[in-house]
Amino acid sequence: MKKMYFEAFPKEERVPWMWLMMQSRKQFIEFIAFYDDDQFVGFAYIISRQKLTYIFYLAVNSELRGGGYGSKILQDIFKMYEGQHFAISVEPIDDTADNAAQRRSRVKFYERNGFTMSSKLALEQGVKYSMMYHNGDFEKQDYIDLIAYYAGIFSGIFKTEFID
Numbered sequence: 001m002k003k004m005y006f007e008a009f010p011k012e013e014r015v016p017w018m019w020l021m022m023q024s025r026k027q028f029i030e031f032i033a034f035y036d037d038d039q040f041v042g043f044a045y046i047i048s049r050q051k052l053t054y055i056f057y058l059a060v061n062s063e064l065r066g067g068g069y070g071s072k073i074l075q076d077i078f079k080m081y082e083g084q085h086f087a088i089s090v091e092p093i094d095d096t097a098d099n100a101a102q103r104r105s106r107v108k109f110y111e112r113n114g115f116t117m118s119s120k121l122a123l124e125q126g127v128k129y130s131m132m133y134h135n136g137d138f139e140k141q142d143y144i145d146l147i148a149y150y151a152g153i154f155s156g157i158f159k160t161e162f163i164d
Contacts (some may be wrong), residue, residue, distance in 0.1 A: 001033055001043045008059035012127050015158075020045060023150060034073050041069045044077060049146040052138050053077075053084040056150075074113045078134070085138045088115060089122060089129035107132070121163040128163065 002017055024031040028048045034041050042060035046053060055077065060070045078086070088110060091103045107117065110132050120131040120140065124147075131143075140162050151158035 001031070001040075004043065004059050004061065005057065007062065009057065012125070023152075026150075026152075029150065034069070034076070036069070042073055044073055046077065046081075047146055047150050048081055048084065049149050050142065051085055052142045052146050053081045053086050054143070054146055055086065055088045058088070070109060071113050078114075083135075085136045085142075086115070086134040087138050087143060088132050088134075089124070090132060092121065092128060092130040123161045123163055125158070 005014070005017065005020075020031065023029055024045070030046045030048075031043065032046065033043050040061065041064055042058070044055060044059075045057040047056055048054070055074075058070065058073065060073070090106055090110065091097070091099070093103055093107060094100060097103060107130075111117070113134075115132040115134045116137075118131045118133050118137055120143075122129045122131055122143075144160050144162075147158055147160045148155040
């Protein structure tokens, strides 16, 4: 999982690995590996608080992408957290970005899996994200509270601001 984490996410979107591991010991935070028989296919890092579940990280083995594993992982997550509102953050669509096609592809993937683009834009650690939701939109304050819960005493460092 560690190798995939460093390969799948750019440096500016990652939190320190040890932090992920330490925080995953908290109640309502899960770092889950997904397998197809004995083959590791991907992982999800999930934070859930009250009525909101945030899929912080989701990655599928690069050699297996396009094989439906991402959708299967999401369906498993939806079953595990049945009745919850779900949030996920994605890079905003920007046709001038170096990875514009990848950004559009990622949004389409989530839309095919039941997510809807919200009007919310978040700024986290200097990186701007578009927010998507599934099973009903979420309140900004619920998301802010969830991130503060995740960060604990470091909530001043892991601060989320919404851009209007």
